Amino acid sequence: MKTNPSDLLLTAIAPAIWGSTYIVTTEFLAGFSPMTVAMLRALPAGLLLLLIGRQLPSGIWWLRAFILGALNISIFLSLLFVAAYRLPGGVAATVASVQPLFAIFLAALLLGSPVRLLAIVAALIGIGGVALLVLAPHAALDPAGVAAGLAAAAAMALGSILTRKWRPPVPLLTFTAWQLTAGGLLLVPVVLLFDPVIPMPTTANLLGLAWLGLIGGALTYALWFRGIGRLEATVASSLLFLSPLTAVLLGWVFLDQALSLSQMAGIVLVIGSIWLS
DSSP states (O other): OOOOHHHHHHHHHHHHHHTTHHHHHHHHOTTOOHHHHHHHHHHHHHHHHHHHHOOOOOTHHHHHHHHHHIIIIIHHHHHHHHHHHHSOHHHHHHHHTTHHHHHHHHHHHHHOOOOOHHHHHHHHHHHHHHHHHHOOTTOOOOHHHHHHHHHHHHHHHHHHHHHHHHOOSSOHHHHHHHHHHHHHHHHHHHHHHHOOOOOOOOHHHHHHHHIIIIIIIIIHHHHHHHHHHHSOHHHHHHGGGHHHHHHHHHHHHHSOOOOOHHHHHHHHHHHHHHHHO
């Protein structure tokens, strides 16, 4: 399949914006747990898009919407939260960055896509680039945390492949609404169980939630699902390397965080891996 540059650029917007989650959460949502932020990010955005589209799933699409919402949003974010809780942030990000590698083999299994050696090499280069970007020396490894990070990567990789395989019979915004709403609803009992007290939001909190929900949720997931339908699965997954890259660059620009030589090398490797894919 020939890659259309406009499809590539539009899809790349999603993981690039997802990279702002860290700085928005730390600067605007102090006191909110990551799981609560994930629920407040997905559910209101999904309900808003449902009001706009005014169409609910029918037949088998009820089940598929909840499967995709679970894989792409609730299971992915829950397991990523567990990984981030049990591992240093850099280790968690590096473990989660194996998702493009999972996507290569899942696409071969479920879509019949060929396993290209160059795609595997590109994914490994990207993982190395992310490690240089965010991994601290002598970082501790917790087996349960590593397992959760790997499972999170596998969940979203599978969700992306199934999104392409099933091809929804509705407009893109409606399809995005189904997944965000389903994923958000599945997160509600998790939040009530582990984080029942939600802080009273301030103006800064509301601005942060509006950014994560409307821009980092509704807009980006619509662009992401559009890209999954138009790009090869391995190409779309490789763009996820932009997320930690954006997070590091935003920290450098807005938080005066230093950019080391190893991180600069990581930037080159991440960009190179996407170009190879």
